[in-house]
Amino acid sequence: MLRTSIGAIGLACVISLISSGALAETAIERGDYLVNTIMACGNCHSPRDAKGVIVAEKALSGGLTFDTPAFLATAPNITPDKQTGIGAWTDQEIKRALIEGIRPDHGKLAGAPLAAIMPANFYKALLPDDLAAIIAYLRTVKPVRHEVAPPVYRLPVRREPYPDAEAGFTGAMMTDPVKHGAYLATIGHCMECHAAWSKGVHNYTTGLGKGGRAFPLREGAPDSPTSIAANITSDPTEGIGAWSDAEIARAITHGISRDGHALKPPMAFGFYAGLKDPDLKDIIAYLRTVPPLD
Ligand code: HEC
Ligand code: HEC
CATH class of the missing domain: 1.10.760 (Cytochrome Bc1 Complex; Chain D, domain 2)
Structure with missing residues (x-):
């Protein structure tokens, strides 16, 4: 009898530890x-x-x-x-x-x-x-x-300032889904590939998510076929504004576009496959706020 009740208390403790994040x-x-x-x-x-x-x-x-x-x-x-x-x-x-x-x-x-x-x-x-x-x-x-x-x-090294990184993030912002998503998209350097790009210069102010930059499919083989970074703004026709959350999640983590075709490298789909669902959700919440561009 005593044994069972201690067992039950032990279990209750474990459950409360998990829910309080003590096993973080x-x-x-x-x-x-x-x-x-x-x-x-x-x-x-x-x-x-x-x-x-x-x-x-x-x-x-x-x-x-x-x-x-x-x-x-x-x-x-x-x-x-x-x-x-x-x-x-x-x-x-x-x-x-x-x-x-x-x-x-x-x-x-x-x-x-x-x-x-x-x-x-x-x-x-x-x-x-x-x-x-x-x-x-x-x-x-x-x-x-x-x-x-x-x-x-x-040529001399030229590092282009990325506005969200320059402005910085705080721990307190991480409870806001859009700001947390912006943080993850920043440290994931999504816009390095997806911002408007011309002659080696990114447009991180008015070209966020516009896409268009070409990448060799095999790095170091400039003659190999290329893939073109997609428009990932909230534009409903040119971008991903009309996609469901599940469709965007599948593109990021499995490299499958809305119409079912396989997306090409160099985006790191295999790595993003390990993203936790809440993190993926917040990245999508952020993408929905990227102003539409065609
Ligand atoms: C887009 C490709 C790319 C990504 C992503 C990237 N790196 Fe690098 N990293 C490089 C290249 C290329 C260099 C070397 C640059 C040079 O020699 O001037 C480098 C240099 C470094 C160096 C200096 C090492 C040395 O011996 O000089 C460190 C440390 C480093 N990276 C860590 C990281 C970590 C940690 C991550 C992930 C959080 C990361 N890098 C993501 C391409 C990348
Ligand atoms: C190294 C460059 C690179 C990085 C970094 C990158 N992407 Fe991509 N992404 C691409 C390219 C190129 C395509 C298009 C591939 C194709 O059409 O086959 C693409 C496609 C997509 C698509 C599918 C759009 C469509 O119309 O099919 C989404 C969504 C997307 N990226 C979101 C992201 C997000 C979110 C991040 C950051 C977590 C990210 N990407 C990081 C290069 C990149």
Whole structure:
């Protein structure tokens, strides 16, 4: 009798712990979630096999090479390997690379800015706890020894300010679905691909969500066929304004467009597939507020 009642009390405690959020995720779990879903670091930083599939056991050990008029740069090894990765970097040095796009003040290219393809102008928006969580997680990744080719800079690095990242976010904003969605869309750098773009310059003020930018299907193979970033504004005919939430969610997480056709790379559908439903809902709530453009 005594036993059953203790059992019942124990169960009640567990239930109340869950509902009070006392079993909330740890910093490492939060970092894992951000890196491997919305921020999709591995979409650039992980190596791929001949079919273009990410090699999971070498995750984050160096990935795509971007060859542009401004730079030739390979996404480096960001595993904790001390020689070829970022294992010897301090937390402060990793933070600065992420949110300011600047290398450590020692070693090769000391203090030099990273090529603008590393989306530090978006990561500037990271809340301090999320930034710390990403670093905590990166320290737990399996170290892989792999050195990537050094970058070649052809033009001075020009990082374009992204208005929502410049304005910044606060923890208090995260309870507002649209602001939380805007935060996730910012750290997911959605608009880097989906904003109006001309001759290497983004229009982040009046061109948000307009689409139109062409991407090679295979990075480093400029002659490969391209995919064109879609209009994701709330425009009902040109954009996604008339789509249901379920249709938008399916496009983001499964790469299936409204009419059922498969969407092409480089959008990180496989990463976004891991997004939690409430987060996906908030991203969609934000997209519904992006002014219509045709
Ligand atoms: C769109 C592709 C892309 C995405 C997404 C991306 N990076 Fe990068 N990152 C790069 C490239 C390319 C470089 C190298 C730039 C250079 O050499 O100038 C880089 C550089 C870095 C560096 C500096 C490493 C070094 O050895 O110099 C760190 C640290 C880093 N990225 C971490 C991250 C993390 C963490 C994420 C996800 C939160 C991320 N990156 C997302 C492309 C990307
Ligand atoms: C690396 C570039 C890139 C990033 C980052 C990116 N996208 Fe895309 N996205 C594309 C391209 C290119 C297409 C069109 C693919 C095609 O037509 O085959 C697309 C298609 C879409 C579609 C389908 C629209 C349609 O008409 O079929 C939606 C919705 C979408 N993206 C939303 C997002 C959201 C939300 C984010 C951020 C979480 C995001 N994208 C990040 C490049 C990107």
